[in-house]
Amino acid sequence: MLPDLSHFKPHISPEQVETCKKRFQSVVDSYKHGSDIENIVLKETHTKRVYQEIIFLGTELGLGEKQLCLAQITALFHDIGRFEQYARYQTFMDRQSENHAILGVKALKKLKGLNFLEKSLKSLVFRIILYHNRAVLPPKETPICLFFSKLLRDADKLDIWRVVTDYYCQKDRGRNKTIELDLPDIPGISKTVSKCLMNQTIVDINQISSLNDLKLLQIGWIFDLNFRPAFKAVQSRRYLEMIFEALPPSKEIRLISNMVFAYLEKQNLNNEHATVKP
Ligand SMILES: [Fe+2]
Structure with a gap:
């Protein structure tokens, strides 16, 4: 409201x-x-x-x-x-x-x-x-x-998604420790991180221990997004798709992905007519 x-x-x-x-x-x-x-x-x-x-x-x-x-x-x-x-x-x-x-x-x-x-x-x-x-x-x-x-x-999240998705989509890039927060690029994802996402809550940065976890944390920002045009922008710019593509395929990630896109769809519908009275 x-x-x-x-x-x-x-x-x-x-x-x-x-x-x-x-x-x-x-x-x-x-x-x-x-x-x-x-x-x-x-x-x-x-x-x-x-x-x-x-x-x-x-x-x-x-x-x-x-x-x-x-x-x-x-x-x-x-x-x-x-x-x-x-x-x-x-x-x-x-x-x-x-x-x-x-x-x-x-x-x-x-x-x-x-x-x-x-x-x-x-x-x-x-x-x-x-x-x-x-x-x-x-x-x-x-x-x-x-x-x-x-x-x-x-507004901040929309641009951070742009920065990180630009980075993940560059195929032959060197690694940027500032963007990767110096985290190791190791297989798998942390249980606590996947649990947070499945509960539709944002991930605490203190709970991440790998680059995959960081990507999931960035996906989880969708649960802290507020306004209709922001949800629309995430959908049309395909930010979440790009981060999911940068993650290794697994059953767990597929479950998270299905839930996240269902949430995004629902938010776009719920927020359809919301504008402020200036
Ligand atoms: Fe910022």
Whole structure:
């Protein structure tokens, strides 16, 4: 059920979004030195795509101009902590470094990059960024915060699926440890991972122990997807098919695949007429 956003008109203009884009770019450019530019560019490109995805989702859902501006700002800055994370720890794994969402909010506060926003709106953006990588959203949050958090999480997932499916589909590629999270490419899948999926729940990253498990974890994000246009995009872009094709065929994987596609089909039907009142 989507919230009624008809009275929510945040004070943000498209010009302010443009200023934020310039700020984002100058932060990214300040990290483009040394030999690891490739990984900085990976997150820069990802952010720009998430920004496009959130415009796509927000437009499809019928958001008003100012609401869309808010969504765009959350997309622009959601991964701003990634750059400092990589500079400090040379990894994108939060477990081996720091929570990149917390790092991002600290960086934004230091930059004073959102000081043009009124206090309550700035706090809202910080909370949406803080929640974007959480396993579960805080249930006691406001409906508006939850709505924009879900929107960002859907946009983020759509682009991560693009990154990983592009990678899995390249046949003669070398291995990218950053994308594979340094996991071993060994046969089989973990019992706990297949159990999570069969229960239609997302997989905890702490429970994965191989590249196959990681691929299944990425498939399981479908159970944390929220909005109709996001489900439609997953279906039309064939993200899940591509990840399943990158997994070894087995009876267990076939069972998971049948269940996942039935779930996707059902979500597309259930969400058929859902749009917000902007
Ligand atoms: Fe992201």
